[in-house]
Amino acid sequence: MQIDGKTFLITGGASGLGAGTARILSQAGGHVVIADVDTVHGQEVAAALNGQFVKTDVTRSEDIEECLAVAKSSYGGVHGVVNCAGIGIARRTLSRSGPHPLDLFERVIDVNLIGTFNVVRLSAAAMAQQEAWEDNERGAIVMSASVAAFEGQIGQAAYSASKGGIVGLVLPLARELARFGIRVLAIAPGIFDTPMLGLLPDDARASLGAQMPFPPRLGQPQEFGQLVRHIMENVMLNGTVIRIDGALRMQPQ
Numbered sequence: 001m002q003i004d005g006k007t008f009l010i011t012g013g014a015s016g017l018g019a020g021t022a023r024i025l026s027q028a029g030g031h032v033v034i035a036d037v038d039t040v041h042g043q044e045v046a047a048a049l050n051g052q053f054v055k056t057d058v059t060r061s062e063d064i065e066e067c068l069a070v071a072k073s074s075y076g077g078v079h080g081v082v083n084c085a086g087i088g089i090a091r092r093t094l095s096r097s098g099p100h101p102l103d104l105f106e107r108v109i110d111v112n113l114i115g116t117f118n119v120v121r122l123s124a125a126a127m128a129q130q131e132a133w134e135d136n137e138r139g140a141i142v143m144s145a146s147v148a149a150f151e152g153q154i155g156q157a158a159y160s161a162s163k164g165g166i167v168g169l170v171l172p173l174a175r176e177l178a179r180f181g182i183r184v185l186a187i188a189p190g191i192f193d194t195p196m197l198g199l200l201p202d203d204a205r206a207s208l209g210a211q212m213p214f215p216p217r218l219g220q221p222q223e224f225g226q227l228v229r230h231i232m233e234n235v236m237l238n239g240t241v242i243r244i245d246g247a248l249r250m251q252p253q
């Protein structure tokens with residue numbers, strides 16, 4: 001699809017990879033709807049890009065319906081969806097404080113996996129109703145997986161399971177939605193410099209960056225955004241997971 005004049009719903013768009021993607025798509029002439037639980041930063045990003053912000057918890061269907069309604073009333077529909085809302089935790093399955101709390105595991109699956117599916121199912125319903133363009137395309141959906149889907153580290157059981165679930169969703173979704181002209185892909189980032197990582201001290205971030213074969217640094221949100229832009233533009237990309245990781249393969253810890 002041509003980005004110029006199209007509309008993109010970006011969950012988690014208040015921060016990190018989502019905000020970087022919103023900037024890239026907006027620079028290319030796209031309209032952006034930022035959907036996030038973080039009102040302060042969400043409004044800032046949307047205002048800077050002349051877009052819309054909708055306070056959204058991806059686990060709440062009514063919030064997502066509201067985003068889609070805003071996209072329709074402001075810009076006539078939604079052509080691309082980028083799922084960047086997510087949370088991370090580090091907790092061992094067995095630690096000195098006992099077994100992994102089940103509610104923490106459930107929360108990560110709820111936001112990262114069920115929340116993403118919730119956005120996909122409702123967005124696909126909206127996209128299926130709209131006019132197709134070149135190649136009979138009606139929309140493209142990108143989900144955020146992680147290299148942790150493939151090389152989960154110690155302490156990442158919940159996070160890796162949630163991202164493995166995203167990898168498992170890609171092909172059945174792409175196959176099911178093909179008849180509506182909707183593409184579905186996932187991106188599996190390595191280690192990117194975002195507020196999610198910002199909780200780590202500088203030396204820990206530098207040491208993580210140095211583990212990347214090339215380039216030996218953390219990824220930047222705009223590099224993720226550039227990949228999203230290419231996915232949106234290239235109609236032959238569908239039903240696959242693309243790693244963007246500087247050849248990183250995560251070690252057990």
Ligand SMILES: NC(=O)c1ccc[n+]([C@@H]2O[C@H](COP(=O)([O-])OP(=O)(O)OC[C@H]3O[C@@H](n4cnc5c(N)ncnc54)[C@H](O)[C@@H]3O)[C@@H](O)[C@H]2O)c1
Pocket residue numbers: 011012013014015016017018035036037038056057058059083084085086087088111112115144145146147188189190191192193194195196197
């Ligand atoms: N940064 C990395 O190195 C990295 C690597 C692999 C995968 N990822 C994935 O990429 C995605 C974006 O990560 P990031 O690094 O930009 O993180 P981030 O913390 O900077 O941004 C995540 C955003 O999601 C929002 N959010 C959290 N829960 C939400 C909910 N229930 N509903 C709506 N919004 C919610 C947060 O408010 C925040 O703005 C996540 O899914 C993350 O797991 C990140």
